[in-house]
Amino acid sequence: MSSEATPISETNISERIYQLSNLAATDAPLRFGEGDAKRVSDIGSGLDGDFDYDYEGQEEDEEEEIVEMSEAELIAMLDGERDPLSVCQQLFVKSYEDKLDAAADLKYLSKSQIQELYNEGYFTMDWDASLVAATRVEIMDLINTQQIKLEPAGHQPGTVDSTSDDENVESSGAFCASFDSRARGDSISFLKVDESPVHDTENLSQMIALYKNIQRDLKNVINLKHESAEYQLALYPGRGTHYEKHRDALPDDGSEWDQRRVTIICYLNSEWKEADGGHLRIYKPPMTGGDQVEIEPQAGRVIVFLSGAIDHEVMPSYAERLALTAWCQ
Numbered sequence: 001m002s003s004e005a006t007p008i009s010e011t012n013i014s015e016r017i018y019q020l021s022n023l024a025a026t027d028a029p030l031r032f033g034e035g036d037a038k039r040v041s042d043i044g045s046g047l048d049g050d051f052d053y054d055y056e057g058q059e060e061d062e063e064e065e066i067v068e069m070s071e072a073e074l075i076a077m078l079d080g081e082r083d084p085l086s087v088c089q090q091l092f093v094k095s096y097e098d099k100l101d102a103a104a105d106l107k108y109l110s111k112s113q114i115q116e117l118y119n120e121g122y123f124t125m126d127w128d129a130s131l132v133a134a135t136r137v138e139i140m141d142l143i144n145t146q147q148i149k150l151e152p153a154g155h156q157p158g159t160v161d162s163t164s165d166d167e168n169v170e171s172s173g174a175f176c177a178s179f180d181s182r183a184r185g186d187s188i189s190f191l192k193v194d195e196s197p198v199h200d201t202e203n204l205s206q207m208i209a210l211y212k213n214i215q216r217d218l219k220n221v222i223n224l225k226h227e228s229a230e231y232q233l234a235l236y237p238g239r240g241t242h243y244e245k246h247r248d249a250l251p252d253d254g255s256e257w258d259q260r261r262v263t264i265i266c267y268l269n270s271e272w273k274e275a276d277g278g279h280l281r282i283y284k285p286p287m288t289g290g291d292q293v294e295i296e297p298q299a300g301r302v303i304v305f306l307s308g309a310i311d312h313e314v315m316p317s318y319a320e321r322l323a324l325t326a327w328c329q
């Protein structure tokens with residue numbers, strides 16, 4: 001189905017984007033690719049019933065048109081209207097360049113990293129590999145002792161994401177589809193970093209502090225609504241497991257929706273070598289040339305990107321591959 005052929009009204013799409021965005025705020029990233037057709041009209045509830053009353057003659061004009069559109073089509077349509085990076089650049093506070101010049105508000109990130117995030121939609125950095133390697137040992141121990149319970153991300157909904165909203169799980173065909181094991185081969189656990197003593201471990205808590213530091217700096221230059229973030233641990237077991245091309249959120253200019261705005265991922269693979277694969281492939285936004293960049297998932301490598309602007313894909317991984325992601329809203 002071609003997105004151009006789909007007539008859709010402004011209000012219609014904004015409501016539907018709102019509902020999709022709520023999905024994105026759980027673990028329902030906006031995946032797209034072959035065979036990923038979803039009914040936008042299936043998502044959520046209420047909207048289609050809003051016009052069910054029968055005042056003679058009046059409702060005809062107001063009858064909402066039900067439009068079928070996959071997430072891929074929705075994103076393609078939005079991208080066609082405006083480059084997703086230029087939309088997400090609106091997330092930056094108006095005075096962000098002044099703040100960079102003052103540099104006083106940045107404690108952990110550099111001015112050039114913030115500028116890269118603005119201009120390219122992402123930047124990479126490296127954390128102390130020995131801290132990350134020690135954290136991996138702690139995490140594997142927590143997994144082996146069942147203190148962290150990983151569940152296949154491509155599993156049936158309702159059993160996977162403790163942070164997810166049951167209403168979404170039940171009402172949304174799209175949500176179900178995002179748990180398609182063909183799309184992703186990892187097992188995941190959402191970490192309640194602020195609540196659980198389980199994660200009160202020396203190295204892991206030091207690493208969480210690093211994420212929080214980044215978030216604190218980002219908050220000075222980007223409109224972020226929350227102090228907290230969602231933390232997801234993801235383990236790919238090897239055997240060529242991957243995560244198909246997707247976007248973590250819709251392009252978001254910071255208006256009103258509960259979107260993931262910034263994705264921060266750190267890799268924890270101390271023994272990683274080229275033949276292990278599992279690179280993160282980044283698709284640069286069209287306005288920066290649209291090239292592909294591959295990020296090696298080696299211990300300490302960190303990527304920070306604008307969730308609504310960067311398509312990405314986990315390439316087949318032939319060794320266990322561990323990553324800790326934080327999504328800031």
Ligand SMILES: O=C(O)CCC(=O)C(=O)O
Nearest residue numbers: 029243248265280314323
């Ligand atoms: O682990 C990675 O490199 C990316 C994972 C990812 O894209 C996701 O969990 O949404």
Ligand SMILES: [Fe+2]
Nearest residue numbers: 029247248312
């Ligand atoms: Fe992602």
